[in-house]
Amino acid sequence: EIGAIADKSQIRAYLIGGIIRDLLLGKGNNDIDIVVDGNPVELIKQLSDFFSAKVLYNEQFKTGSIKFADGLNIDLAGTRRENYHYPGALPEVTETNIFEDLFRRDYTINALAVALNSDKWGRMIDYFGGQKDLAEKKLRALHRFSFLDDPTRVIRGIRLASRLKFDFEKETEDLAREAVLAGDFSRLTSERIIKELELLFAEKINRRLLGLIKNIPVFKLLGIELAEGVDYWQQSTRLESWLEYLKEKNYNIEEWVLRLALFTDKLKKKDIVDWNLKERYKDILSFYLTARDLIETLDNDLDDLRLVDMLNEYKLEELVILLVKSGKVMVEKNIRRYINELKGIELAISGFDLKELGLNPGPVYKDIFDRVYRARLKGEVSTHQ
Ligand code: CTP
Numbered sequence: 001e002i003g004a005i006a007d008k009s010q011i012r013a014y015l016i017g018g019i020i021r022d023l024l025l026g027k028g029n030n031d032i033d034i035v036v037d038g039n040p041v042e043l044i045k046q047l048s049d050f051f052s053a054k055v056l057y058n059e060q061f062k063t064g065s066i067k068f069a070d071g072l073n074i075d076l077a078g079t080r081r082e083n084y085h086y087p088g089a090l091p092e093v094t095e096t097n098i099f100e101d102l103f104r105r106d107y108t109i110n111a112l113a114v115a116l117n118s119d120k121w122g123r124m125i126d127y128f129g130g131q132k133d134l135a136e137k138k139l140r141a142l143h144r145f146s147f148l149d150d151p152t153r154v155i156r157g158i159r160l161a162s163r164l165k166f167d168f169e170k171e172t173e174d175l176a177r178e179a180v181l182a183g184d185f186s187r188l189t190s191e192r193i194i195k196e197l198e199l200l201f202a203e204k205i206n207r208r209l210l211g212l213i214k215n216i217p218v219f220k221l222l223g224i225e226l227a228e229g230v231d232y233w234q235q236s237t238r239l240e241s242w243l244e245y246l247k248e249k250n251y252n253i254e255e256w257v258l259r260l261a262l263f264t265d266k267l268k269k270k271d272i273v274d275w276n277l278k279e280r281y282k283d284i285l286s287f288y289l290t291a292r293d294l295i296e297t298l299d300n301d302l303d304d305l306r307l308v309d310m311l312n313e314y315k316l317e318e319l320v321i322l323l324v325k326s327g328k329v330m331v332e333k334n335i336r337r338y339i340n341e342l343k344g345i346e347l348a349i350s351g352f353d354l355k356e357l358g359l360n361p362g363p364v365y366k367d368i369f370d371r372v373y374r375a376r377l378k379g380e381v382s383t384h385q
Helices: 002-008 018-024 041-051 098-103 130-135 152-164 170-182 190-200 207-215 218-222 232-248 255-261 279-285 292-298 304-311 316-325 329-342 351-356 363-378
Strands: 013-016 031-036 054-058 063-067 073-078 080-083 092-095 113-115
Touching: 002 013, 002 041, 013 018, 013 098, 018 031, 018 130, 041 054, 041 063, 041 073, 080 098, 152 170, 152 190, 152 207, 152 218, 170 218, 190 218, 190 255, 207 232, 232 255, 232 316, 255 279, 255 316, 279 316, 292 304, 292 316, 292 329, 304 329, 304 363, 316 329
Parallel strands: 031 073
Antiparallel strands: 013 031, 013 113, 054 063, 063 073, 080 092
């Protein structure tokens, strides 16, 4: 249908990017990218009439997107060239043809297009050997400057390789490593890097991913140093099984932050104050470095009240970090007991409630509360409604 509409408007339209890659791999993808030679406005208008679907149109970038209720999303844009003025800059965009539109992209497997007009319908456009690389499961950059133009592509590449079980082609891996080590990315915002890391760590960590980040030190883009001698494979397997367990128990947990936190043993809060990131995430990412004393205390036999007193102030994510990273059986036992049996047990009234009512509780109230609380922890009393 899109081809027929493009025919009528005399524009050349192509299906392009990740969707072709995933189609050739036999995988599903709900994001359909279409580019047209020239200005896409006309096609966007006609398509929205045809599908009678809602279209979001961006005047400045001349791009449009159509969202369907079942999750399908079609993005439309004109073919364009991107010029990067410095490493990590947002590109200056100019109109161009399909070749240059493909040439500006990251990897050969993402630089495939299929013609949609009726005269050439279904014809594959493959200037850079993308089909061959797909068959050989290789990730190959389109040109030497790809990562200097946009270093976030290194992280995208690691995500693709680990998801699709592909290898970086040797020279591409070298380029990626060199770019990360030698590039001047001072003007690349932490926000863009973190957005890519969020996508990377939305998926489970596997061995391939760990191997890749050892060879290509992407965390350097954020100034993060990895700790020496950590068995990340062991830690990530433990993390994945905890995440699964907590999900079963209906805890709402920030998975990507926790996966990222595996690698931030040495991160200080003051190093990341400027990051455009929720305060809560900054706390989680910089938690481990400050947790030494807590781990030491938790490495003892503790009674319920003491445990609750100690752990109530921590986020669940922080406790999971301790579970995964401390490597101490006693610490794990204590936290497990806290999460499974004690967390969430609270008294129905507090001193604050009484204060609000003007009852001005003295120390005797605290004593009473503590005793009831302790009794509840022990199961000696239950709440009578
Ligand atoms: N692209 C690029 N450089 C980037 C981001 C994107 O060259 N930093 C190009 C790639 O050709 C990619 C296309 O833009 O295929 C669309 O990007 P996006 O929708 O983000 O990714 P997909 O490849 O569709 O992958 P995913 O399925 O993971 O979203």
